[in-house]
Amino acid sequence: AQTVTQSQPEMSVQEAETVTLSCTYDTSESDYYLFWYKQPPSRQMILVIRQEAYKQQNATENRFSVNFQKAAKSFSLKISDSQLGDAAMYFCAYRSSNDMRFGAGTRLTVKP
Amino acid sequence: DAGITQSPRYKITETGRQVTLMCHQTWSHSYMFWYRQDLGHGLRLIYYSAAADITDKGEVPDGYVVSRSKTENFPLTLESATRSQTSVYFCASSGLAVYEQYFGPGTRLTVT
Numbered sequence: 001a002q003t004v005t006q007s008q009p010e011m012s013v014q015e016a017e018t019v020t021l022s023c024t025y026d027t028s029e030s031d032y033y034l035f036w037y038k039q040p041p042s043r044q045m046i047l048v049i050r051q052e053a054y055k056q057q058n059a060t061e062n063r064f065s066v067n068f069q070k071a072a073k074s075f076s077l078k079i080s081d082s083q084l085g086d087a088a089m090y091f092c093a094y095r096s097s098n099d100m101r102f103g104a105g106t107r108l109t110v111k112p
Numbered sequence: 113d114a115g116i117t118q119s120p121r122y123k124i125t126e127t128g129r130q131v132t133l134m135c136h137q138t139w140s141h142s143y144m145f146w147y148r149q150d151l152g153h154g155l156r157l158i159y160y161s162a163a164a165d166i167t168d169k170g171e172v173p174d175g176y177v178v179s180r181s182k183t184e185n186f187p188l189t190l191e192s193a194t195r196s197q198t199s200v201y202f203c204a205s206s207g208l209a210v211y212e213q214y215f216g217p218g219t220r221l222t223v224t
Contacts, residue, residue: 043217043218091154091155100157101171102155103154
């Protein structure tokens, strides 16, 4: 079965600084997607960024970017110029045609 | 308004009772999903549906029943609730070709 591991239960960053959240996954499939979701205290799950496995280029969405290392099965999220509103739980997720797995999450604190 | 809704938002029930959580989406997405969220586990997939009248088990299906007679609705039933089913339940949907999921606001279920 596919697994998704987030090895950092908690992370902290100073406002305006950069932070990287780690994620590794295990799969035998070749066609899949990877996602980062943000969950603020409101509990709403919000898509941050997605990466198609067949694409070599790392996805970028404004201040959010990923480092996708397919051979290493690694998918880290970099948040640049961190803002107070970035404080939330962040979940790494894997999806294939017949499976969807989430990591246990990383709680990000942003210090003013 | 277009989107994905869940009802009720909060529910308290007793052990052994049947309870149904409702999920409705207005995007005509083919795929719908049910997850539970517990501390330390992230989100775990309970059931998913690729289309009306097609459902499949996820990672933790035991104790749950789903149906999908209409594309827009995907109810989740706990036939005989147990305390271990106390959790926050999320419904999500996604289109056939677009793999990111859109989540409902969640239902907090407490089984006493």
